[in-house]
Amino acid sequence: MLEATLTFDRSDVIGATDRRLFGAFVEHLGRCVYGGIYEPGHPTATDDGFRGDVLELVRELGATIIRYPGGNFVSGYDWEDGVGPVEDRPKRLELAWLSIEPNTFGTNEFIDWCRKGDLEPMLAVNLGTRGPDDARKLLEYCNFPAGTKYSDLRREHGWEKPHDIKFWCLGNEMDGPWQMGTKTATEYGRIAVEAAKMMRTIDPSIELAAVGSSGRNMPTFGAWEREVLRHTFHQIDFISLHTYLNDQARDTPAFLASSDAMDDFIEEVIGIADEVATELGSDKRIDLSFDEWNVWYRTRSGSDRTLPGWPVAPSILEERYTMKDALAFAGACISLLNHADRVKSACLAQLVNAIAPILTETGGPAWRQTIFWPFADFANLGRGDVLRSSVNSPTYATVYHAPRGENDFAHEMPAVPFLKAAVVYSAEEKIVTLFLLNRSLDEAMSVAIDGTGFSSLTPDTATVLRHDDLEAINTRDQQPVFPAPLPAFGADDKGRITLPPASWTVVRMKCEL
Structure with a gap:
């Protein structure tokens, strides 16, 4: 992992x-x-x-x-x-x-x-x-x-x-x-x-x-x-x-x-x-x-x-x-x-x-x-307010090609973090929302949450969007790709959340100042 x-x-x-x-x-x-x-x-x-x-x-x-x-x-x-x-x-x-x-x-x-x-x-x-x-x-x-x-x-x-x-x-x-x-x-x-x-x-x-x-x-x-x-x-x-x-x-x-x-x-x-x-x-x-x-x-x-x-x-x-x-x-x-x-x-x-x-x-x-x-x-x-977040994650190297017309723009990426994230704080709702993308295709990821400036961060809800088949689509008669509750959600005693491979996870945490 x-x-x-x-x-x-x-x-x-x-x-x-x-x-x-x-x-x-x-x-x-x-x-x-x-x-x-x-x-x-x-x-x-x-x-x-x-x-x-x-x-x-x-x-x-x-x-x-x-x-x-x-x-x-x-x-x-x-x-x-x-x-x-x-x-x-x-x-x-x-x-x-x-x-x-x-x-x-x-x-x-x-x-x-x-x-x-x-x-x-x-x-x-x-x-x-x-x-x-x-x-x-x-x-x-x-x-x-x-x-x-x-x-x-x-x-x-x-x-x-x-x-x-x-x-x-x-x-x-x-x-x-x-x-x-x-x-x-x-x-x-x-x-x-x-x-x-x-x-x-x-x-x-x-x-x-x-x-x-x-x-x-x-x-x-x-x-x-x-x-x-x-x-x-x-x-x-x-x-x-x-x-x-x-x-x-x-x-x-x-x-x-x-x-x-x-x-x-x-x-x-x-x-x-x-x-x-x-x-x-x-x-x-x-x-x-x-x-x-x-x-x-x-x-x-x-x-x-x-x-x-x-x-x-x-x-x-x-x-x-x-x-x-x-x-x-x-x-x-x-x-x-x-x-x-x-x-x-x-x-x-x-x-x-x-x-x-x-x-x-x-x-x-x-x-x-x-x-x-x-x-x-x-x-x-x-x-709400987007908080500046820092990700410490294993990385991978790749080159992204973005063709448009006759122009092929090659963007070299020597160190892409497997984890991409954004953090939004709503003072009105007293909620911190974590938007988490695990880009690893075959490994789950354990993410330690380290938020300061809050007296407490308590797990509330979490959903995950994933499918075993990355080519799965939704059709008129079948919609196999939809969000579901994150299995076994609840930040552990070390403040960690486990993300499945190739997944989009949204975590809501109640907060106190």
Whole structure:
């Protein structure tokens, strides 16, 4: 059995988790919207056509803020197509995913769906094929009370009160050659700052995220962030990050270590943002919005990305997640928690059907994929102060390959701890929650818990997610991967907890100061 120690101190706080850290993403991609969150005529549908079973699962998942309408989709989207009487809305060729967009679901329907789910909307504007003026018109439509062309148009469409959307994304992945309206950093920086200026003039209360590089393995990474921030620094609040973990190399130990590369990515972007702040002589700090992250690899090529014939809501990118995927995903949850001081917003991409924790059958049921469970733990139990923790654990060496397009980023990892952990303290609940990932495939791990600053730490509950078959998946009819009580739980007289091999464990401990 492996032996490890987890040490933390109540007075050593990384940062409080922001409610927006537990967000997700809805894009007009495949069956994410149509047949996902929206399906009039479904047995559980509301009067608005929203799938009630999906709403219930979204509530259980614990998602808090939802990014919309893209993603790659937004860079070719005319928002005016998705408002007004449904019968008058045009059908369009959608170039990002080679489908027909019927526009029967648009901005107002999205806001209504968010309100039903107690979710904060995060709206992205098109800075690919459109520009700053279109962005300010959408903001006026959504947020201005009345008495102007676009605010009165919203009222005419049936939404008298403003939507009051606070979080806005200034485009999407603008350095990506796959993006409609791809731009250089200078081109993007110039239009982003102009969009921000006009939008803030209409509503000074909004928060804005500028687009970072599409990935750490992009040739533009680093230089892109610096140039964009030099243009936008004084007008924005966030810089965005995107990453997708994968096991295309079929190397499970490397895959389970991939979230450590995510840690490095976050810290590099923080460093760049602070470097630009110093260069500009500012004490302002730009926060990070990790507004796309997930495991994604099986459906990244060929007919899984698009289908011929320009279909409506095709079944594409419907990743079937394994137990192994859930473990790598859990590591990403820990990475986000351990950077709660600067990562203030994050969006799991995506929410339903397309690379998602929830799958549906059109006209039929909805069910939880394996990655649903670590996200639900992260979102529902990760509220509070993240304590800086120190892990003393045996390690292993590996190399993680993160391909995207033609770029293969090799990340050498000479000493990956078998134990990855985050610690969250809720003063309100008087609970310390331990998020523990055992990355050893064949050995259990005995973890000594050494928490200071508390007069007592008493074991309360513990659950574990594991399966003997790392390739096990959840289907409509069988869901073999689900959390269960940790066997023989109860920290022993030496304060140790035993983690099974290849497992995700969440331990709740009552505490007294």
